[in-house]
Each structure stands twice: as C-alpha cells, then as structure tokens.
Amino acid sequence: MYTTLKSLGWLITFCLLSVVTFLSLLHTPYAQPLLNPLVEKLSDQKISFGELNYSIQDPLHLTISEITIHTDNELIIQRVDFWLSQHPIQQGKLAFDSIKIDGLSLQNGLPNTQRADWISIAQLSISNLDFANDDLVIRDAQAQLTNWSIEKEKTLPFEGDFQFSTQQLYWQGEALDDVLIDGYYSEDYTALHGISLTWRDSTITAQAELKENKLWVIPQFTLRKFNLESDNADIIGKPLAWLSQQHFTYQFERIDLLDINVELPQFSVNNLSLSAENVLLPYHLWQQSNANISFNADSLVWNEHVIEMPIFNLILNGKEANISTLSFDIFDGNIQLAGKISPTAINLTSLTLSQIKWLLNETEVAAIQKYIKQLQQVKIAELDVNNIQLIQLDNEHPYQVSGINSEGHDLDLLRYYQWGLWDGKLSLSASSASFNYLLSQQLLIEMNAENGLWTIDRALFPLAEGLVGLNGNIHLTQDSQPWQLEAYGDGLPISYLTTFFPNTIPLDGVAEFTLNANGLAANRDSFNYSFNGELNINTRDMITTKTAQELWQYKLGLIPDEDQEKIPAAQYPIHIDPITITANRGRISIQPITMTGKGFNYNVEGDYDLVNPGDAKTITSITQECHQLVQKLFSEEVTIINYCQ
Known part of the structure; x- marks a missing residue:
C-alpha cells in the first residue's frame, strides 16, 4: 500500500512538472517549434506564427501574432487571443x-472550416475583417458570434x-456605408434586432424575424431621403429581383418612406412620405388583409398628368380599399373622396369635384x-360637383361641357352591370x-329614384333658337323594366338631325317636334318588340345648298370638278x-314625307322593323322631271328609273 501511494505521488509530481515545464517553454523561443507540430496534428493543416505571448498569471489566455495558415489560398491573421475554458473538453471538443x-483578410470567400470541427467557441470576435466573394465586398468589418462550433x-x-458592423460594404455594385446588424440566429428562428445602413445618401433602419425559414416578419422598416432617377433606376430592380429569388414571404408590420424623390419617364414624385402597416409581399394590392396605408407628397406626375398635394389614407382589407381620406389637385382643380373601392365596386360616402378642366x-x-x-356596383352617398369642364374632341362624336355643377344624395348608379339611377336624388346643370x-x-x-323607379322630373336643353326638354321614367327593378318618355323641342337644327340618318340630302332649317314613347327595356x-310611340315634326325656314342637278350628282356620288371656280x-x-x-311593337311606320324644291321632289316612305331591320322597306327617292333615283334605307345601292316617253 505504501509503495502504491508513493508511485501515485511521483506520477502527480511528474505531471505537474510537465505542465510547469510546458508553460515555462511558452515564454521562450522554443514555443513555436513546440506548438506547431501539435496544432498541425490537431487541425491537419500547416500553420506557422511569428510571436506567442503567455503569462502564468493568466494561465487560460494565450496570444499569437502573425499567423499563417497554409491552405489552397494562404490565410494570414495578424493576431489571435485565446481564452481556454475552465472545462477545456466539452462534448468531445476543445x-x-x-x-x-x-x-x-478573406479575399477568396469563406475558408473551409470543416477541419476545425474539433474546437468550440463560446464567444468569437473578429475585427479588421476584409472579405470578397462574387458580388459581395466588405472592408474593415467587425463581427461577434456566440456558440461557434462546426456541426454537419x-x-x-x-x-x-x-x-x-462595417464602414463600407459593396453588394451588386452598390456601396452600403456604416452598416450595423445586431441579432440572434438558430436553425429554425432568426431575429434581426436592429439593421441600419446608409445607401446613396439615404438611411435605412429595420428590424426583422425569420420564422420557420419561410416568413420574414418585419416590425419596422424606414427609408429616408432616397432619390431614384432614370439613369439609376436599376438599383431598385436588382435587390428586388434578388429578394424574389429567395422565395420568402415578407410581412411588414410597419413601413415608413420619408422624403422620397423619384424621377422616371412615366412616373415622378417629389417629397413623398408613405407609412404602411401590415403589408404582405409579394402579394399584390387586392390580396392585402388589414393593411393601413398613408401617403402624401408635394407633387407627382403620372402619364404626363401633374398631380399636386396628393394625400390619402386607406385600409386594404381583402379585395377592398376603405379610403378615409383622398385628396389631390389635378387639371387645375381638386378631387376629394372617401369610401370603399374595389376592382368591381365603388361605394363612396362622399365625392367632391371642383374647378377641373x-x-x-x-x-x-x-x-x-x-x-x-x-x-358591378357604384354608389355615392354625397356628390358635390362645382364648375367642371370636360372636353373630348378626338372621336367621331366630339363633345364639350363647361360649368358643370351637380348635387346628389344616396345615389345607386350601377346594379347587375346596368347603369341608371336605381335610388337617390340627382340634379345637374351646366x-x-x-x-x-x-x-x-x-x-x-x-x-330621382326610389326602389328602382327612376324618374326624370325635367331635362331642359336651351338652344340658340329654341329649347329641347324631356321627362320620363323607367322601373329598373321590375323584370321587364317598363319605361315611358315625353320629349318636345323647338328650334332644333335640321342639319344636326340629318347627321344621324343615312341617305339624306344636304338640308338646313329648324324643327319643332313632340315625342311620346314607351316600352320595355x-x-x-x-325593347325592339315593345317599342311604341309617335313623333311629330314641323319644319320651317328649310333650305338646301344644292340645285336639283347637284342633288342628282350628289346622290349618284359624282365628284364635282375641283378646278371649277x-x-x-x-x-x-x-x-x-x-x-x-x-x-307599334317595334314596327315603325313613316307616313310619306315629301320635300319640294325648285326642279325636284325628295320623298321618304315605307316601314322599318326594329326586330328585323334587314327587311326594312323604307325608300328614299329624288325625282327630277321624269327621272328618279331610288335608294333603300341603310343601303348604298342606287337605282335609276326613267319615266320619260
């Protein structure tokens, strides 16, 4: 027993002497020859270093300088400080x-660290890091990681x-300055507690969480003082394309775009401020659920139209936008509205249009x-239109309306794809x-309208030499939609009426008329089967600008001599x-109409059937002495009849 205890004492003494000797050698020039074989054995890599510092007063701390790791791409580290754990072997690793x-300096991307799977690090800190790989370049960066360990x-x-953190980072050719990212990482959860950087004189701050490696929840994203122009428009496209390639969903709990300026060929905006909550990307506008968006700007240009002082606040809920405020100046006027809008419906609590041209x-x-x-649906609870001007000249029926004023209450204007006044009260003047x-x-x-009975109380259109008026009603909610109309007028230019009918001759003058009609719509x-009515027309001051011979040539389509004075x-x-x-039930009867001029007669007679317009027997004819030109209504064919003996 005594011999055994004596042998154990010598063994412990020998181990202590060995440790003391090893630690003592770390203070001598023999440190490098001693450690190099040991490190190479553990890491299976050839490593050399220039200087080693160790103090027995801090036995778990070791400093090595000018380290060179000889790999395919030689790796040089200026200095490394090691603090060994008090429990140096944990889970089979140093x-x-x-x-x-x-x-x-990592100028060829990340090194292969698989050979370092024999160590674990509770706290890893890297400073003065330079990195380059593909389209990513980092200068003078600092990084701190916890629980570093290679696991397959x-x-x-x-x-x-x-x-x-880094003073400058290049990604896809863009310089990002003063980058700082602070967060937490695990295999199934990542949290970016803070992101901040400067990009093209604009600042970006954000927070984000990655859940189940599918959904990025972004509590806050702020972009300030950003300028986008035509010559650098691709700076947005590249990062957006990269984000879409990652196949993540992005849920923005809050977005703030402040002092934004955009100058593109089809769109520009000055001093934009936009705030949004609960926005889900890449889902489009009408797929958002409870997204709250507020927007204002000094001005914007869209499709060459200048919009001044746009302001709006809305909530997107499914396929509907609930607008609490929308106001902007355009066409020298102002538009304001509030209510709900979707791709298929407009339901406004108020709409105000003022001074628009x-x-x-x-x-x-x-x-x-x-x-x-x-x-499919249009409703406006309160409509107020003040001094509007609309002009449309580049079509076959040009029109212009000035000084439009309108007032409407509880308007229901579109149901089941049919326009009309289904409910409400509306007045309009110009x-x-x-x-x-x-x-x-x-x-x-x-x-006005009530329960689908739309009544035109009065419609008056004063003319230069008279007046046209009408009134009537239609019951939109009844299956057959019965209607009736009364119209009257005096001083209506005949030349205007003839533009709506074929095969006429050049006429001028004025007409007085009355019309009573009814049917189903x-x-x-x-409509065609039920149309009933009677139209009476009296004319006065009738003239034509052509002689009998010229009318004959006109109907034959002969072109006058252009050289004639x-x-x-x-x-x-x-x-x-x-x-x-x-x-009567869609069959229109025209009592013979005779127009008598010097040397000719012009006649219109026959019937016209709305149900079968191809069977129309309405004939127009012009007679000069014993010659007659006959033409069927809506036909280009002209027949010449000679009654001369």
Missing part, C-alpha cells in the same frame, strides 16, 4: 470561452446572438371604359354644352309637309 481575431447538421457554424384623349377614354366594364357641335346653354337635369329584344354656296328654299312617324 472548448474556448472566447477567441478574438484581429486583422483577417447545421447550416451555419454558430447559434445565438451576433453582431456585424379635363381635355380627354383616346387613351384615357379607353382606360376609363375598360375600368367601367368590370364594375353653363354650356355641345355634342357634335350642337350648342346648348344653361342646361338643367333633375331626376329588360334587354335589346324586349369656287363661289359662295347658294341657298334654295324647300317646303316640307308636317312629318308623322309612329311605332
């Missing part, structure tokens, strides 16, 4: 409480808190028509209006007997 690396089943070799072009009209066709160059001044329309067939158009009086046209 454990360090902390390792601090100062001065590391892990994507990244650490888990826990981390921090990264809008010259519509074909593109704008086509866009409006396309949007209107997809609508200082002047022209359609196909027919001018009316101080026009007035008043109408459920669809085109029911032009003289002011003469006026030839014409007499027309009173005209009566009746309709």
Whole structure:
C-alpha cells in the first residue's frame, strides 16, 4: 500500500512538472517549434506564427501574432487571443470561452472550416475583417458570434446572438456605408434586432424575424431621403429581383418612406412620405388583409398628368380599399373622396369635384371604359360637383361641357352591370354644352329614384333658337323594366338631325317636334318588340345648298370638278309637309314625307322593323322631271328609273 501511494505521488509530481515545464517553454523561443507540430496534428493543416505571448498569471489566455495558415489560398491573421475554458473538453471538443481575431483578410470567400470541427467557441470576435466573394465586398468589418462550433447538421457554424458592423460594404455594385446588424440566429428562428445602413445618401433602419425559414416578419422598416432617377433606376430592380429569388414571404408590420424623390419617364414624385402597416409581399394590392396605408407628397406626375398635394389614407382589407381620406389637385382643380373601392365596386360616402378642366384623349377614354366594364356596383352617398369642364374632341362624336355643377344624395348608379339611377336624388346643370357641335346653354337635369323607379322630373336643353326638354321614367327593378318618355323641342337644327340618318340630302332649317314613347327595356329584344310611340315634326325656314342637278350628282356620288371656280354656296328654299312617324311593337311606320324644291321632289316612305331591320322597306327617292333615283334605307345601292316617253 505504501509503495502504491508513493508511485501515485511521483506520477502527480511528474505531471505537474510537465505542465510547469510546458508553460515555462511558452515564454521562450522554443514555443513555436513546440506548438506547431501539435496544432498541425490537431487541425491537419500547416500553420506557422511569428510571436506567442503567455503569462502564468493568466494561465487560460494565450496570444499569437502573425499567423499563417497554409491552405489552397494562404490565410494570414495578424493576431489571435485565446481564452481556454475552465472545462477545456466539452462534448468531445476543445472548448474556448472566447477567441478574438484581429486583422483577417478573406479575399477568396469563406475558408473551409470543416477541419476545425474539433474546437468550440463560446464567444468569437473578429475585427479588421476584409472579405470578397462574387458580388459581395466588405472592408474593415467587425463581427461577434456566440456558440461557434462546426456541426454537419447545421447550416451555419454558430447559434445565438451576433453582431456585424462595417464602414463600407459593396453588394451588386452598390456601396452600403456604416452598416450595423445586431441579432440572434438558430436553425429554425432568426431575429434581426436592429439593421441600419446608409445607401446613396439615404438611411435605412429595420428590424426583422425569420420564422420557420419561410416568413420574414418585419416590425419596422424606414427609408429616408432616397432619390431614384432614370439613369439609376436599376438599383431598385436588382435587390428586388434578388429578394424574389429567395422565395420568402415578407410581412411588414410597419413601413415608413420619408422624403422620397423619384424621377422616371412615366412616373415622378417629389417629397413623398408613405407609412404602411401590415403589408404582405409579394402579394399584390387586392390580396392585402388589414393593411393601413398613408401617403402624401408635394407633387407627382403620372402619364404626363401633374398631380399636386396628393394625400390619402386607406385600409386594404381583402379585395377592398376603405379610403378615409383622398385628396389631390389635378387639371387645375381638386378631387376629394372617401369610401370603399374595389376592382368591381365603388361605394363612396362622399365625392367632391371642383374647378377641373379635363381635355380627354383616346387613351384615357379607353382606360376609363375598360375600368367601367368590370364594375358591378357604384354608389355615392354625397356628390358635390362645382364648375367642371370636360372636353373630348378626338372621336367621331366630339363633345364639350363647361360649368358643370351637380348635387346628389344616396345615389345607386350601377346594379347587375346596368347603369341608371336605381335610388337617390340627382340634379345637374351646366353653363354650356355641345355634342357634335350642337350648342346648348344653361342646361338643367333633375331626376330621382326610389326602389328602382327612376324618374326624370325635367331635362331642359336651351338652344340658340329654341329649347329641347324631356321627362320620363323607367322601373329598373321590375323584370321587364317598363319605361315611358315625353320629349318636345323647338328650334332644333335640321342639319344636326340629318347627321344621324343615312341617305339624306344636304338640308338646313329648324324643327319643332313632340315625342311620346314607351316600352320595355329588360334587354335589346324586349325593347325592339315593345317599342311604341309617335313623333311629330314641323319644319320651317328649310333650305338646301344644292340645285336639283347637284342633288342628282350628289346622290349618284359624282365628284364635282375641283378646278371649277369656287363661289359662295347658294341657298334654295324647300317646303316640307308636317312629318308623322309612329311605332307599334317595334314596327315603325313613316307616313310619306315629301320635300319640294325648285326642279325636284325628295320623298321618304315605307316601314322599318326594329326586330328585323334587314327587311326594312323604307325608300328614299329624288325625282327630277321624269327621272328618279331610288335608294333603300341603310343601303348604298342606287337605282335609276326613267319615266320619260
């Protein structure tokens, strides 16, 4: 027993002497020859270093300088400080409480760290880091990681808190300055507690959480003082394309875009401020749920239209936008509205239009028509229109309306894809209006509807030499939609009326008329089969600008000699007997109309069937002496009849 205890005492003494000797050698020039074989054996890599510092007073701390790791790409580290754990072997690995690396250059991407799977580091700190790989370049960076350890089943070799900062980072050719990222990482959860950087004189701050490696929840994202122009427009496209390639969903709990300026060919905006909550990307506008968006700017230009002082606040909920405020200046006027809008419905609590002067072009009209066709419902609780001007000249029926004023209450304007006044009260007036160059001044329309019974109380269109008025009603909610109309007028230019009928001759003068009509309007067939009415026309001051011979040539389509000396158009009086046209269940009967002029007669007679327009027997004819030209209504064919003996 004594011998055994004596042998054990000598063994412990020998181990202590060995440790003391090893630690003592670390203070001598023999440190490098001693450690190099040991490190190479453990790491399977050839490593050399220039200087080693160790103090027996701090036995777990070791400093090595000018380290060179000889790999395919030689790796040089200026200095490394090691703090060995008090429990140096943990889970089969050499454990360090902390390792601090100062001065590391990785110019060929990340090194292969699989050979370092024999160590674990509770706290890893890297300073003065330079890195380059593909389109990412980092200069003078600092990084701190916790729980660093190489594991085959892990994507990244650490888990826990981390921090990264650098004065400058290049990504996809863009310089990001003063970058700071502070967060936490694990295999199934990542939190970025703080992100801040400067990009093209703008600042970005954000927070984010990655859940289940699918959804990025972003509590806050702020972009300040950002400028986008045509010559650098791709700086947005590249990062957005990269984000879309990652196949993540991004849930923004809060977005703030402040002092933003954009200058692109089709769109520009000055001093934009936008705040949004609960926005989900890459889902489009009508897929958002409870997204709250506020927007204002000094001005913006869209499709060459200048919009001043736009302000809006809305909530997107499914396929509907609930607008609490929308106001902007455009076309020298102002638009304000509040209510709900969707791709197929408009339901406004208020709409105010003031002082707008809008010259519509074909593109704008086509866009409006396309949007209107997809609508299923339009309601406006309060409508207020003040001094509006609308002009549209580049189509076959040009029009211009000035000084429009309108007031409406509880308006239901579209149901089941059918426009009309289903409910509510509406009045409209204008200082002047022209359609196909027919001018009316101080026009007035008043109408109301209740439970689908739409009544036009009065519609007055003063003309230069008279007045046109009408009233009527239609019951939109009844299946057959019965309607009736009464119209009257005096001083209506005949030249204007003839533009709507084929095979006419050049006429001028004025007409007085009365019209009473009724029928059903459920669809085109029911209208055609049910149309009843009577139109009476009396004319006065009738003239034509062509002689009998010229009318004959005109009907034959003969072109006058262009070389003939032009003289002011003469006026030839014409007499027309009173005209009566009746309709019974879609069959229109025209009592013979005779126009008598010097040397000719012009006649219109026959029937016209709305149900079968191809069977129309309405004939127009012009007779000069014993010659007659006969033409069927809506036909280009002309027949010549000779009654001469």
